[in-house]
Amino acid sequence: MANIGIIVGSVYGNAQNAAEEAETFLTNEGHDVQVHTDPDVDLLHDHDGFLVVTSTTGAGDVPPNLELFVADARDAMPLIPNKKFAVIGLGDSSYGESYCGAGKELFALFSELQGNAITDLVSIDAMETFAPEEDVLAWLGEHHTQF
Ligand SMILES: Cc1cc2nc3c(=O)[nH]c(=O)nc-3n(C[C@H](O)[C@H](O)[C@H](O)COP(=O)(O)O)c2cc1C
Numbered sequence: 736m737a738n739i740g741i742i743v744g745s746v747y748g749n750a751q752n753a754a755e756e757a758e759t760f761l762t763n764e765g766h767d768v769q770v771h772t773d774p775d776v777d778l779l780h781d782h783d784g785f786l787v788v789t790s791t792t793g794a795g796d797v798p799p800n801l802e803l804f805v806a807d808a809r810d811a812m813p814l815i816p817n818k819k820f821a822v823i824g825l826g827d828s829s830y831g832e833s834y835c836g837a838g839k840e841l842f843a844l845f846s847e848l849q850g851n852a853i854t855d856l857v858s859i860d861a862m863e864t865f866a867p868e869e870d871v872l873a874w875l876g877e878h879h880t881q882f
Pocket residue numbers: 744745746747748749750751789790791792793794795796825826827828830833834835836861
């Protein structure tokens with residue numbers, strides 16, 4: 736089982752709630768899990784794998800609680816070769832071009848840090864579901880052993 740850091744980006748709590756449900760699920764499956772809502776880049780050394788669960792705000796923007804993490808990671812570029820990651824983006828396709836912009840940005844960042852993506856960006860559309868945490872749990876049910 737893996738040591739997984741869950742990195743959350745959330746404004747109104749949807750991604751936060753989904754991340755907490757993911758923590759419970761992954762812990763019950765035997766993983767060692769820690770949720771980070773105010774992440775510091777140093778945590779990239781602390782885990783074997785990363786699950787990013789982030790909403791998008793503004794016009795394709797990263798939630799404020801992840802802004803510093805993204806900026807610091809781009810400055811320091813702490814490489815994470817061999818570490819697995821997945822990014823789940825909560826968004827709303829009615830925003831058009833900026834749909835899941837933050838998820839795309841975090842996926843690009845973890846790729847630049849040389850992490851190993853276990854999947855393409857997983858996008859969850861508020862136009863299609865009122866319960867994003869259920870989609871997150873369904874996805875984890877199929878993929879958590881890949882961490
Ligand atoms: C002010 C505002 C701006 C938003 N901008 C975007 C956007 O640019 N792209 C997108 O895909 N979703 C956008 N959304 C939708 C949110 O990402 C979506 O509702 C998500 O579930 C919110 O999760 P949270 O409660 O964790 O912040 C926006 C929502 C709000 C309220």
